[in-house]
Amino acid sequence: MGMELRRSLLVGVVLVVVVVSGEAQLRPNFYQFTCPKVESIVRQAVLKKVRQTFVTVPATLRLFFHDCFVEGCDASVLIASPRGDAEKDAPDNLSLAGDGFDTVIKAKQAVEARCPGVVSCADVLAIAARDVVVLSGGPSFTVELGRRDGLISQARRVAGHLPGPDFNLNILANLFRMNNLTTHDMIALSGAHTVGFSHCSRFAKRLYAFGPSSPVDPSFNLPYAQLLMRACPRDVGPTIAVNMDPFTPTVFDNVYYRNLLKGEGLFTSDQVLFSNLLSRPVVKKFAADQSSFFRAFAASMVKLGRVGVKTGHQGEIRKDCTAFN
Structure with a gap:
């Protein structure tokens, strides 16, 4: 009798593991029957927003990164708190552009009008992040859904x-x-800076206070540093920003990596990808072969979209992306 009980318990445990494992799987056709047009609905909303302002592209992409790295890809960054203590209020998130939030909120509203209470804000954000890449000339890829x-x-x-x-x-x-995510993923995903922008305060130290022997970071290409100094003089206002890629700032391409080869990475965390001998070969490969970068970026975005996801009975499907139900 004791042996039979143990066997029963063992079978029960195995079944539970299978169910939980099954629930954790994202899949491209998750809304096949509940909201089959979700991707086209989001795409139309994103396209409308991009036509209004190109800032939508880097803002939405950056929003996806910031969301996934804190609590996982669960749209927690979209919550607005009257007390100013939500994720988006953290110092590291204050520079997130409002157009990214607006894009997801409007796309979600469009989805809600067709499929109320079905599609999560996290999935809308994941689809929108893919769409802004495509709309700016970057690679398309299949978005896994079910968050x-x-x-x-x-x-x-x-x-x-x-x-x-x-x-x-x-x-x-x-x-x-x-x-x-691997170091290769990190180098590929850093390529998102090909359409990004940054406020001067984020890199001013490299121009004016790098070290006692050299106020300018010696890894900078000097003409590029001088260009940045003209755009970002000392004590410049907090709203002034510059493009991460000064050459093709509205095109998703591999020019970001070509810039690194010339010492034209805006952040230390950009230029180090070429300065460090471990990552340099990948930077050189992406700089020489855009299709290689595109394949790597697409694959890494899919992996990024799996980070810390809530599935099955975890979390909720928000009606309003800015507030818990």
Whole structure:
């Protein structure tokens, strides 16, 4: 009798494991029967927003990165708190452009009008991030779906989870590894800076206070540093920003990596990808072969979209992306 009971319990445990494992799987056709047109609905909303302002592209892409690296890809970064203590209120997220939030909110509203209470804000954000890449000339890829929206959004939980502009290769690689992403993924995903922009305060130290022997970071291409100094003089206003790629800032391409070869990486965390001998070969490959970069970026975006996802009975499907139900 004792043996039979143990066997029954063992079977029960195996079944539970199978169910939980099954629930954790994202899949491209998750809304095949509940909201079959979800991707086209989101695409139309994103396209309309991009036509209004190109800032939508880097803003939405950056929003996806920041969301996934804190609490996982669960739209926790979209929550608005009247007390100013939500994830988006953390110092590391204050520079997120409003157009990214607006894009997801409007896309979600369009989806809700057709499929109320079915599609998560996390999935809308994942689709929108892919769409802005495609709309700016980058690679298309299949977005896995089935995420649910998280129930935690706290500013105090952000610190230490997002890449900083002054990080070296080891710190960057470790941070990505914590999210099941390789150093190769990190180098590929850094290519998103080909359509990004940055406020002057994020890299001013490299221009004016790098070190006692050289106020300008010697890894900078000097003409590029001088160009940045004209755009970002000392004590410039906090709203002034420059393009991460000064040559093709509105095209998703591999020029970001070509810039690194010339010492024209805006952040220390950009230029270190070429300065460090471990990552340099990948930078050279992407700089020489855009299709190689595109394949790597697409694959790494799919992996990024799996980070810390909530599925099955976890989380919720928010009606309004800015508020818990």
